[in-house]
Amino acid sequence: MRKLEGTVYHAARGWLPQLLEELGERDRLDGELVTVLGPRRRARWVRNTWLEPFLLDFESVGEAARLLKDIQRNWAPCPTRLHRRTALVAERLPSLPSKPKRFPFEVPDVPMGAFTLLDEHRLLGSARCSSPFPNGQFDFEEDREGPPSRAYRKLWEALALAGTRPAPGERCLDAGASPGGWTWALAELGAEVLAVDRAALEPRIAAMPGVSAMRHDAFTLKPEDVGPVDWLFSDVICYPPALYAWVEKWLESGLARNFVCTIKMQGAGFDRASTDLFEAIPGSRVLHLWHNRHELTWIKVEGDRGLGSP
Numbered sequence: 161m162r163k164l165e166g167t168v169y170h171a172a173r174g175w176l177p178q179l180l181e182e183l184g185e186r187d188r189l190d191g192e193l194v195t196v197l198g199p200r201r202r203a204r205w206v207r208n209t210w211l212e213p214f215l216l217d218f219e220s221v222g223e224a225a226r227l228l229k230d231i232q233r234n235w236a237p238c239p240t241r242l243h244r245r246t247a248l249v250a251e252r253l254p255s256l257p258s259k260p261k262r263f264p265f266e267v268p269d270v271p272m273g274a275f276t277l278l279d280e281h282r283l284l285g286s287a288r289c290s291s292p293f294p295n296g297q298f299d300f301e302e303d304r305e306g307p308p309s310r311a312y313r314k315l316w317e318a319l320a321l322a323g324t325r326p327a328p329g330e331r332c333l334d335a336g337a338s339p340g341g342w343t344w345a346l347a348e349l350g351a352e353v354l355a356v357d358r359a360a361l362e363p364r365i366a367a368m369p370g371v372s373a374m375r376h377d378a379f380t381l382k383p384e385d386v387g388p389v390d391w392l393f394s395d396v397i398c399y400p401p402a403l404y405a406w407v408e409k410w411l412e413s414g415l416a417r418n419f420v421c422t423i424k425m426q427g428a429g430f431d432r433a434s435t436d437l438f439e440a441i442p443g444s445r446v447l448h449l450w451h452n453r454h455e456l457t458w459i460k461v462e463g464d465r466g467l468g469s470p
């Protein structure tokens with residue numbers, strides 16, 4: 161085994177161009193895996209980061225599986241070529257959890273590795289990865305009747321990775337709430353939710369216990385008008401600087417304890433300057449969730465477990 165002094169970045173689904181732009185120069189590109197030697201770089205458009213990559217030579221698929229198993233139990237295959245041979249190695253490894261997860265759940269603190277075959281007798285792997293899920297991918301058991309949109313899945317994911325969630329009775333501001341997916345998820349947890357949107361909330365969501373709906377521009381609502389909140393959520397579609405300016409007001413006011421906000425990118429681009437500003441806020445992080453689209457999620461949460469980040 162030969163250790164590589166560098167990092168392998170597995171691009172977020174569909175966002176390889178953004179990752180390549182973010183990383184600049186690279187040393188290898190294997191499918192959606194970007195290898196960069198030298199110090200780790202800041203990378204947000206990833207589904208998983210391979211933190212301790214190595215090259216491993218082997219004679220047979222059996223030997224490849226045995227050598228990986230000698231290191232640890234969990235290995236996610238990430239085929240970039242030689243798909244059949246990769247599958248043959250994977251078949252000889254312990255199976256990985258693949259059942260959709262029911263929220264809330266505790267993410268286990270068990271290392272999840274990843275590997276890809278570079279040729280018939282050499283693989284690139286890493287026992288330590290940023291994501292606790294195989295290739296950063298997992299699904300929730302979905303509720304097809306309760307929520308009016310599927311946006312709640314990214315909220316669930318953010319809370320699962322933070323390892324915490326609103327407790328019953330905690331006060332939440334849900335900005336950009338319509339039609340009500342996030343509000344539904346928060347009300348299901350027993351939280352008190354002030355749902356703010358210029359558009360109407362779906363009536364049956366507005367009628368849930370603990371929910372009050374307000375039709376308003378979230379950004380012209382001052383923190384003092386809302387009062388203290390335990391959690392501030394935003395899924396507002398807006399330019400990232402507008403969200404940042406609003407979040408700054410809340411931070412200055414000291415009236416919100418926890419934040420989970422979606423940073424929506426416009427067009428094909430990536431607003432790196434705004435993203436850097438968010439990430440520079442102490443005690444916070446920015447990541448691309450499996451359930452995110454052309455957007456990133458900023459999390460500033462007390463007791464954040466930090467799962468999903470390098």
Ligand SMILES: C[S@@+](CC[C@H](N)C(=O)[O-])C[C@H]1O[C@@H](n2cnc3c(N)ncnc32)[C@H](O)[C@@H]1O
Nearest residue numbers: 309311336338339340341342358377378395397
């Ligand atoms: C992606 S949707 C939110 C989906 C929602 N989180 C859910 O789970 O169903 C974005 C919302 O932002 C709202 N929005 C856009 N600008 C806004 C503003 N300045 N103030 C409040 N809401 C705004 C839109 O009306 C839209 O409903």
